[in-house]
Amino acid sequence: MQTQSVKLHTVKKTAPSFVSTRNACKLCAPLGASLVFRGIEGCVPLIHGSQGCATYIRRYVISHFKEPIDIASSNFSEATAIFGGADNLRIALDNLTRQYRPAAIGIASTCLSETIGDDVRSYIEQYKAANKGVEIPALIYASTPSYRGTHMDGYHEAVRATVISLAAGGPRSRRLNIVPGFLSAADLRHIKEILDDFHFSYTMLPDYSETLDGESWSDYQKLSPGGTPVASIRSMGQSVATIQLGGSLASMDTAASYLQETFGVKAVTLGIPIGIGETDRFFGALEEMSGRAMPDKYKKERGRLVDAYIDGHKVVSGKRAVIYGEADFVASMASFLDEIGIVPALCATGASIKKFKEIVSSGLSEGHKDIIIRDDADFEDMLEICRSIGVDIIIGNSKGYYLAKNLSIPLVRAGFPIHDRIGGQRILHVGYAGTQQLFDRIVNALIEHKQSSSAIGYSYI
């Protein structure tokens, strides 16, 4: 029952519209780029700007993944900010090459280097020219000023920049490309498992399922093992198709659109597979591309999920949720909640995305009149709206703790960043299996809230 004709409740600007951002629901672009670069095998991210950017981003990403994350910096000084960062970049590239012997270095710009108009592309050309005949790492450059977009823009820009730098054409293979978007390490592992079960050979870019959720080490590792091999990225121009997950990507310049335009690799845009509807579409696409039926394992997972929906429906039905985070994550989450009978009463993202309403509403069934869909929102906006519309549950990252505390309702942690719990990188959101876990956690959070706020207590459901 998917339809585009949902009537949307347009939010009246009851609260004054704020120019400042109060408790932001977005992070900055170089963070997204750094994650992508850590998802490439043997790649060191290098942030071109003040060392504070690399330090802040490392400390933030580490607080979620609880893994070592090396992000280098070109360490701008006041003089660099005036005279330009060419020398700093060259020294940084030399030092990283010597220390790590990396397969690639992923350079992300910052608001500082972009403001002074540093021409990183020409610096890279100069560096390559100066090192002619010497083996140097693959150099990838993504333009990611913090004043343009959010961490998701940085993420997609870095994937696109990687493909533009590395992918080459050639005879068409039967390989598949998959650009999964900003998912958890567990999600990436699950998607790979599914693709393996369909017997695809594929390139997943990025793949930080091991680099950002690795084993303990018996020997010291300079760079965490794992990630998409550079050779595998080079072959992406020969693949038969690219699946990119995230509805908002359909109208953007992305890695998939570049591969389609340049090498004729078919671009397929799907929603993030959360919920039965989106996951059915994902498996449907894989069945079509592979010519194989869905493996029994997944049929059973789907069956169990439907069974659980039925067993738990009375707990969730009619409840109202606030969900927030990256636009595509929110869209899929809204569609899943709608499926199980929870009203996604407020769907919010910190990004400014004109099509946000359209993306979210396209996944909802007809009849919802009172859903508020807000882009460019911060947590204060959300708190004010929640207070006026009434919600029962919060689904999103750790920053929602602030809402949970103020509203005295449960928070089910999902997405990024999760820094007040262990295991954020291991939360499974996607596929029937991930949806199952989300469903169980949501149902149990509502029950627990009822138990702890009831004078009598309920010991059965």
Next chain:
Amino acid sequence: MSTNSNIAQDDTAVAQEVRELILKKYPAKVARKRAKQIIVNQIEDNDQAPEIMANTRTIPGILTMRGCAYAGCKGVVLGPTRDILQITHGPIGCGFYSWLTRRNQTRPKTADGTNFMPYAMSTDMQEEEIIFGGEKKLKKAIEEAISLFHPKAIGIFSTCPVGLIGDDVHAVAREMEEKYPEVNIFGFSCEGYKGVSQSAGHHIANNKVFSKVVGQIEQHVEGEYRFNILGEYNIGGDAFEIERIIERCGMTLHSTFSGNSEYEEFASAHTVDLNVVMCHRSINYMADMMEKRYGIPWFKISFIGAEATAKSLRKIAAYFGAPELMEKVEKVIAEEIYHVEAVRQEVKARCEGKTAMLFVGGSRAHHYQDLFTEIGMKTVSAGYEFAHRDDYEGRKVIPNIVVDADTRNIEELTVEADPTRYRPRKTAGELQQLEQREHMGFNEYLGMMAEMKSGDLIIDDLNHHEAEVLMEKYKPDIFCAGIKEKYVIQKGGVPLKQLHSYDYSGPYAGFRGAINFYREIDRMVNSNVFRFIKAPWQKNPELSGSYAWNR
């Protein structure tokens, strides 16, 4: 005696070997610089430590622990203050990343008291502002802040692009202050590229708080033995424990810069009779400037470690000199130490002889060694992230520190005695007497190296490669640093204690804090989980490869 010197010689030999291993990997130019920052400690009879290079720019591409001026200004020094509303002027990243990440705590004096700390306000600059300027948006943000919160004071914190696009945050602050005279509004030019680390931001913060806040209010709450603590940031509730002890002793802690603090305490901080300094690096500027302008003497103390806490309390009591105060302090120390001692002995039995390394901060790497000593653990190597030479070698080297371009760019305020409010708290004779009799150490900090053993390895601005060599050669039982280092060290099977955030535990200051720390270290160095690091087939290499499915 001879055994001790033998040990020192052995330690020195090990340290020299490790130092050479580290330097060997570097190209000549980098090695030359790092050689001056990696020093085998050698303490002469007069407490003279060898020279170390510190507070110099990190080499691009070398993974550093350091942050930026904005982090030092907004995050460290001003972050723990609850009622100065803070606006980050810049794109969204910096404001977001400094939002409650340092885990300072605060406790408003009344249930409905002002607390802006859970709040992160940013001008969220977009491309349009980068091109056309962001002052208009900043003014609007200030107006929004005033109408929403009615704060007494607003601080504006500049991020990298602000200075470059020519936004004048100080002019905006003046203009808005004229419009809203009831609010004290001030800007910080703490762009991230200034200086070589967060240390630059500390200095920038000190300057502005001193010139725009301290001395604004003459009234203060009355009390006996009034003093300020400078350089205590209430991580994990440290300030609460320190406040508890000081109250028990019957002294009046007027204001802490800046743990559990509020605006009016800063504004009237010049009315006290003594400043004591915890974190010398981040706040010595303030201590000096308050002495010059208002005549308040200062000396260094530490509330980290039960012994250090007792010693510091005695020093403060001796400064005030009242016999009944000194008696009270002794009584409090005796009662508190009684509880500490029981736990200390119990934990020491399990930790004695184990080794620690500390690479953190501008004072923490020094202070926390005392806690390890109390449970019988040895510090074998230590270093600061962003300290200067004086924090290593003592303030006596300050006149010899070469001022480089990075330091010159940070404003040094010229401070003179206030014509009406300068009031020497003690006569020169009294100060001299206190110095001679009580070894008060006015205006002095001996530095970390003087208090470490000969043969310990001192490393400034430690990086990944060096940490790896240290781990391999020293095999420490615990490593103290921050979150960026935590998981890389733990991957190698050594527990890492975060001394920035305390791993969300604490307090570790004062007497109860010492008990918490002993217990925490006991849990970590004696944890069972690390024995799983090597899988059975790694312990018995002959097993691997002997089956077909392993090939």
